[in-house]
Structures are given as structure tokens and as C-alpha cells.
Amino acid sequence: MAISDVQEYMHLTDEEIEQLGRELDAIRKEVEDSRGPKDAAYINRLIRIQRYLAIAGRLTLLVGVHDKRTRVPAAVTGATLLALHKILENMEIGHNVMHGQWDWMNDPEIHSSNWEWDTAQPAEQWKHSHNYVHHQFTNVLGYDNDIGYGILRMAREQRWSPVNLGQPVYNAMLATLFQWGVALHDLDIERIRKGEKDPKEMKRQLKQIFRKGRNQILKDYVVYPALAGPQWRTVMAANVGANLTRNLWSYVIIFCGHFPDGAMHFTEEEIEDETRAEWYLRQILGAANFEGGPLMHIMSGNLGYQIEHHLFPDLPSNRYGEISVKVKALCEKYDIPYTIGPLHKQYGQALRTIIKLSVPNSWTNSDKPEPPTPPQKRRRRSDSERPDRIRQLGAWSRGTSQERKAS
């Protein structure tokens, strides 16, 4: 069931939801007021580590592959170091820098407008498809293109078609070629198919993707292999391995953010006139965390704190851990579900949904949690208690509001 009013779904009163909003504002303010040199040192250190990993990986491959005895270990070590570099750069650095999390530092390089990441998608297009489309319309059906990336059916509300039978295969392909899937994401192929995309904008985007993709291919599959001379095949294989590892890892992490059972979907009625507090609540209900130690969180770009990232996408990611303790306590206080579990369980649920939704709804049951029961017995409400916005009536009110506009 997709939610059309988060406040009513959670049985929160106006006063309660506003109070929740104020408490989340206070968490935000505290981090804003306390960010400083320690945080700057964190991101600077990570950028340095990420660069050393890249240099070490490339050098190991260039030097180690010529001798027969060191060839295989060098290829494996080099690929591993390169994969670690790409994962760190894409997830903990690139993704978070492009959100503007580090803009306050006033650093000419570590800034949302300057960072270009080591993956096929141009940064500019990521900032549109991810920062805006996904973060503003999180889990809203028909708005958030991250619900299945235009390839997978991930919500029971999405109409089934026989094409969906191939989901397990599309899913495996998406995971393997994840950077290329992401590269095409902002093109919005569905809108192109429907002829809704401005051809000029499409041409500009395609040019950007072509240029960025070509540079990535040149770097990993032409220039560095060529530098290894006769051993170019080994270096190329190691680079394929590094890209594949990064693809699979980032795919798993991203799929754990919004596809586990606890992450809810919303209808467009929800986002009409949404207040800040309701926006916060939708972010909590639409996201899912996973558990792990500090290293695990760094290597997944702190997206194990997906709920906190969605509440505060532009606060420094190294703070999400401490923020999560407070958010969790708030969720307990207001009886709001806080979806969290070990990584394998969260991914297992996402995978189960992919497989289940490849067939028509009537063949399977929903795994989404039931709506919470109201804290007190339901009773008839007086007119003064009734919400003044008619969007609670769902599709019917949409029709009438359009008629109202027309008249």
C-alpha cells in the first residue's frame, strides 16, 4: 500500500508532527554549528587515502605484471587497490561532495560544483537525477525514477507486464554494468520513448555521457593497459575486475537503501503542500539502514545511515553515525518505524521483491509492513479534528482539485 498522507498513516497529531520536526531541526542545527576543522581533516584524509590507493594500484599493475612469478599476485593486488579507490571515491567522497556536504569548507576543489567522479555518469546529470529527482521525491510513485531505475518493477502499484518476467536477468545485468546503467539514468529513457524529452537537452546530455564514458574507457581500457606494453591484457583484465567489483558493491549498497520491506512508497497526494516536518517523516518511512562497523560505513559512503542521509543530505557524512543515535531515539519516542538490519538481510529482501514482482500481484503476497495501529481506539472525529486538506481522499480529491482549477 502506498501512503497518501504520512501524518495520518502514522496517527500523529498536528502538534506531534510539528514537535518531531522541531527536534529534527535541532539535530541539524547542532551539526551545522559544530562542523569545523575535525570534519575537514576527515574528508581531506579520505581524499588522500583514495589517491594513494589509485597510485598504488596502477603502479602495482604497471611494474608487477612483467615477471611471470609476480604476474598473478600483482594483478589481484592491483585490481583490489583500484577497486577500493573507486569505491571510496564514488561513494564516500564523490556522492557526498556533490550533495554539497563539504561546500562550507570553502575549498576550491572539494566543492559540489567542481567534483567530477571516477565513473561514467557526468556529475552534472547525477546532481539532477539523484540530488533533485530522487531526494526531493523519495519513493513517490511516478516521480522517483530510482524505484526500479526504469528497468525493474519494485512496487506492487506499478502495473505488471510480461516484460517483467525477465527481472532476475535485468537485475543481474544492472548489477554487473551498474556504472553504465547509472550513466544513462538521467536521460530518462521512458520520457524519450514517450516523446516528452526536449531534443536539444537530450543531445546535450548524450554528448556529455559520450565524452565522459569515452574518457573512462580510454583511461581503464586503453591508456593504462598500453603502458604495460606486452602485458596489456593482464592490466586490462585487472581494470575490468576493479570496475566490476565497484559496480557490484555500489549496486548492493544502493539497493539496500530503499528496497527492503520496511521502506514505504508514497502517492503524489502526499507531496502536495508537504510541510518540512512531513517531508522529514516521508524520508524516515521511505529509507532503510543497515548495520556495520566504522570501516563498513566508510566503504559504503555512510549509506548504511540511509535514513539520516535522507533527512540531512547536505550534512557531512562522517556525522551520520552520531546523528543516527538521536534519530533512532526520536523514532522510538514517536513510535515511528526505523528500518534497519544486517546487510545480507536487507539485500535479501530487495532481491526477493525483484523476483516476486516479476510475476503478477495475484501470484504473491506483499511483504510491506501493515500500517501501525492507532495508539487509542478509533472513534468518530468531530469536524474540528478533521484535517483541513482534502488530499486525504486520494484519487477522488485529485480529480476535483483539477476541476476546481479548470472552473
Add this chain to the structure above:
Amino acid sequence: MIVADLSQASRIRERRWVTQCALSRVCGCCAMSLERPVAFLGTGREVDRNAFHLPPMHVGCAEELRRTPGADPEWRLVTTSGFEFVRPDRDDPDPEPRFEPNSLVD
């Protein structure tokens, strides 16, 4: 980007566009990626409150817009590296989304 008159840039006051610029990090005027520093145009009151309503812009675009017929003569230009994007709350005395520069640059 040359703005002939302010009506062409009228979407700079649309809530949807303002939100999109804030999150996608694009210029409210020319829709291209922002650059550091980011420019905000605001009245004296907005500058004093450190709460701006027009979307972030390129410095050049903001200067251009300020000279455009129909521009508010009160507008002042503020440049910053970063900003907070604040969504309005229910019963907010200020019902529009706003920007709070957090690292002013001269």
C-alpha cells in the same frame, strides 16, 4: 546567459524551480552547473536575516539580473561557498523555501 528582461527569468520565483536549483546545484538564471563562489541576490532585509529567496546563481548571471529592467533596486549581491536550503514549515511566518549562506566569500 543574457536576460533581456526579468519576465524571461520569471521562474526564479517559482517554488519548484527554486527547489530544483537548490538540490541539483544549478544556476537559477541559466540552469547550468553552479560555480564557486555561489551568488545570492537579496533585499537588505534578506541580507540581514541571512535568508534569501531567489535561487543560487552564477556571479555573472546575478550581476546581469541586477541590471535587468524590472530588477529590485534594493537587491544586494552576496557570495558564498556553501548554503543551507531550508524548507518552510507549517504556519511558518515565511512560507517560501529559503537559502542561508554558510561560508561568505568576498
